[in-house]
Amino acid sequence: MSASAHAAPFILAQASAAFAADPYPTYAHLRAHDPVCRQPDGSLFLTRYDDVRAVITDAERFSSDKRVDFLPKFGHTPLYEHHTTSLVFNDPPYHTRVRRLLGPFFTVQAMRRMENSVATMVDDLLDSAADKRVIDIMSEFALAIPLNLVGDLLGVPRQEREPLRNWASLILGGLEPVRSADDLAAGNRAVTEFKAYLGELIAAKRRRGMPPADPDVLDALIRDHDSGDGLSIDEILHNCIFMLNAGHDTTTSLITNGVDLLLRFPDQKARLVADPALLRTAIEEMLRFESPLQIGNRKALVDCEVGGTRIAAGTFLHVCIASADHDEAQFPAAETFDIGRNPNRHLAFGHGIHFCAGNAVARMEASLAFGRLLARFPDFERAGPTIRPPRWRFRVIDELKVDLRP
Ligand code: HEM
Structure with a gap:
């Protein structure tokens, strides 16, 4: 990377397509030279592991509540209503209440119940794929694996799942730092349509x-609502939309980026084929190397210090998980994709009270997807x-053609 590549200050709101294609050199530069990088709007972009982890772990001093900060960006729109009602963008006590209601669906026993249907789905997909080559x-x-899993989790009939992907991209796309008026209009329409659909369901x-x-x-959630003990209907709708989106977009990215990584690093693919016992650490390394949610955010509630910089209460912080997960200070040889890496304390699922509720489900899905794909088509090629x-906030792949070489 040339020094001139970073002569201009880093401004997230002006991120380019080249940056989206490969943001990691920019993040390495920021970690080394400007780890608490001030943005023109006064917000700070954090890139070091210790700083990102410290902020997301400390919900007392760093808030997830977006009601103030999302207003200028979204106005009083369906996207604003959606994002500010989702548990992920709220603090206790509302966050605790929603998280507690969802808890029973993410226990180990609940996950075991999903495992058989995921395995059957993966096998069916690979059967059809074998015919096409x-x-x-x-x-x-x-896409089909997590989309069907979250569809089952929320009781969306199979034949009605097709629009979910597009709604998710449009709604999550609204969170990107660079958005056109058309993107926002499409995101608002998607929230309205999604809400109407769930209302009918x-x-x-x-x-x-x-x-x-x-x-x-x-x-x-409806049963709790009817007993007078649960969420309002709007709260139910928005948290279900969030779960459908968060549950499938990120897991789709984990699987597609994982395949891309195995193709980019054929020695690691060969190692995994030769030793399937490495599957668990391989998936953790995929999560670290190409973290599906790249950039989160928080707001300082009090005057404090982060990474040696004084921060005033009210400062908005971008927490760059993708950069933290490439920080040499935490991960030796961080730019090496090593499927046996251990320990691997990546932050791909976040940390603290908002730690991803679906992390075990996503790991189970990836384990079945990669385990069965590699067992059946070990010679697959690009x-x-x-x-x-x-897209900058989410690490997405739109298309990656693979020859399975059955
Ligand atoms: C590889 C796949 C996934 C990744 C990388 C991922 C990542 C994340 C991250 C980083 C957060 C925390 C955000 C923050 O602190 O601001 C989060 C929260 C969450 N995720 Fe995931 N996620 C994945 C899959 C799933 C799945 C499969 C589900 C559900 C079926 C799910 C449901 C949730 C929920 C409900 C929250 C909110 C937790 C809270 O605020 O307490 N996620 N996820």
Whole structure:
């Protein structure tokens, strides 16, 4: 990387498509020279592991509540209502209340119950893929696994799942630092349509009568609401939309980026094929090397210090998980993709009270996807370029053609 590549100050709101394609050299430069990087709007962009971890772990001093900060960006729109009602963008006590209601669906036992249907789905996808030989790993493999899992979790009928992907991209796309008026309008439409759809689904569930046992997440939240003990209908809708989006977009990225990494580092692919016992650490390394959620944020509630810099109460902080996960101070040979890396205390699932509720589910999905893909098609090869959209906050692959070489 040339020094001139970083002659200009780093401004997240002006991020380019080239930066989206490969942000890691910029992050390395910031960690070394400007780890608490001031943005023109007064916010700070944090890139070192210790600083990012310290901030996301300390919910007493660093808030996730976005009601003030999202207003100038979204106005009083459906996107504003959605993001400010999701548990991830709230503090206790509301955050604690929602998290507690969702808890039973993310226990080890609940995950075990999902495992069989995920395994069957992966096998079915690989059966169809074998017939085609060349597939797009995003649309014909990675996406279907988490989309169907979250669809099952919320009781969305199979034949009605098709629009979920597009709604998710448009709604999460609204969080990107660079957005056009058209992007925002499309995101607002997506929230409205998604809400209307879930509203109809709830009405259909009510007409059918609630299942007495084994309710899905939506059933359980409605039951709590009806007993006067739960969330309002708007809170239910927005948290379910968040879960459907967060649960499938990120896991799709983990699987597509993981395949891309195995193709970029054939020695590591060969190592994994030869020793499938490395699958667990390989998935952790994929999460570290290409963290699906790259940039989070918090706001300082009090005057404090981060990374040696004094910060005033009210300062908005961008916490760059992707950079933290490439920090040499925490990960020796951080730019080496090493599927046996251990320890590997990456921050891909966050940390603290907002630690990803679905982390075990995502790990289970990835384990079944990679375990079965590699066992069946160990010789798979690249059949096209890795196509990424200009997104910065999320590490997304739109298309990656693979020849399975059965
Ligand atoms: C590889 C896949 C995934 C990644 C990388 C990921 C990443 C994250 C991260 C970084 C956070 C914390 C955000 C913050 O602190 O501001 C988070 C929160 C969350 N994730 Fe995930 N996630 C993944 C999969 C899933 C799945 C499969 C589900 C559910 C089915 C899910 C549900 C949630 C929920 C409900 C929260 C909010 C937790 C809270 O605020 O307490 N995630 N995720």
